[in-house]
Amino acid sequence: MADDTKNTDQSVDFGILNNLVGYRLRRAQLNFFSKFSEVCSDLGISPGLFAIIAIVERNPGLTQTAVAQALGNDRSAMVAAVDKLEKMDILERRPAVNDRRSYALFMTKYGKKFFQTLSGRVMDHEKNMASRLESEQELEWLLKTLDILSQ
Amino acid sequence: MADDTKNTDQSVDFGILNNLVGYRLRRAQLNFFSKFSEVCSDLGISPGLFAIIAIVERNPGLTQTAVAQALGNDRSAMVAAVDKLEKMDILERRPAVNDRRSYALFMTKYGKKFFQTLSGRVMDHEKNMASRLESEQELEWLLKTLDILSQ
């Protein structure tokens, strides 16, 4: 086997791929990403930007670097992201009180309201996906398992 | 709340993010990706290239477009990938027997041996990650759940 001359393409054998957690993770994540875009693209928010907003909303006053470390991003990638969010009037940079090198990030008044709309949509999307699972326990188990695989 | 002046960054509150399947999927997938790179970077194989090889190995004779469709890639992305794999003497393009537009993809003799080495490393990596789970059943359940979330 593995030396035929033709394949009618009716059904493709994924072989080893089907049993790889890494491959299935990628497929699932791509699906979440595209669904997220459908839900939030008109708001101009990508998953990466949403994560930044969510962190700042819960942790006002963090520096750019602190947010980057929390999310596992590179510091330099924060610049364009925060620039964009500042132009959208969602976040604002304020000079850090005791360190003139750094900025502290805060939500604007509009940003706080915007986050309510945004997180509402994201939660709807999450609940929609989670409804495919069989129980609340299964969801908890999935979250825990994904966390274990993230380290 | 949400209006402090300073954050000591001792511990960041991830808020809603911690309960989002989408976010945890992304973290887990990034971790798998980086571990995969550690294991296979010296062979010059990325996860995307590995998927192509795995498909061709199990389905010799598929056209480029068929492989792209199976993996959910864009056709145009296949060109550079197959070019690279042909230069590495892993795959080869042969003219399709009944369609002069298309090429059929086959493993080379060296490619078959290369795939054994490659898939061995990938399986080691997979087993290492899967060992964090509590049972074989849990792995099966995870694969099934990720598949459900991919559609």
Add this chain to the structure above:
DNA sequence: TTGATATTGGTGTAATGCTAAACTGTTTAG
């Protein structure tokens, strides 16, 4: 047969995300 249409491999391009290096200004340690 002819002619319209679809498909395949391929090219070019733009947008994105991720990394790494280097630079300025600032803080900290010795």
Add this chain to the structure above:
DNA sequence: CTAAACAGTTTAGCATTACACCAATATCAA
């Protein structure tokens, strides 16, 4: 005071993705 470390920024390179486009070929209806 000096040297090292750090924050933000810019720039570059790289891979991935998406889209429009082309030439050659295939398909199908008239």
